[in-house]
Amino acid sequence: MGTIWERVSLFFQEDNRKATRQKTTRLVAYYWDGATPQPHPIRDISETGAYLMTEQRWRPGTIVTMTLQRDTGTEQDLLRSIAVQAKVVRQGPDGVGLRFVLSSTPRSKDDALSAGRTADRRTLLDFIEVVDAG
Secondary structure (H helix, E strand, O other), rough: OHHHHHHHHHHHOOOOOOOOEEEEEEEEEEOOOOOOOOEEEEEEEOOOOEEOOOOOOOOOEEEEEEEEEEEEEEOOOOOEEEEEEEEEEEEEEEHHHEEOOOOOOOOOOOOOOOOOOEHHHHHHHHHHHHHHOO
């Protein structure tokens, strides 16, 4: 359940979200923690961040690189998955709150899925739009 100080700090925590979160059940995240990557549900997402359902409790400030993947679409669908970096901003009882750290360099559609490259703002917005539309 946590120490008294953890519970008190949760009560006084401010919600600093800059964008409205959309609830989703159609999105999972994969990250590497030394074991075989497993899908972890994304509870909600916005253009600025997401809530990742996980047993991991990274410290706030930790940067996590992950692949977001829709559970629908075909293998040929270019926006079925994207790689993003996110900074842990809070811990919850069932996961962590993340703020996206987006590339400042726009990518062409052909370059969007290049190995080792993370999404820019436009790619992320396109991805979220497809998730919301489906």
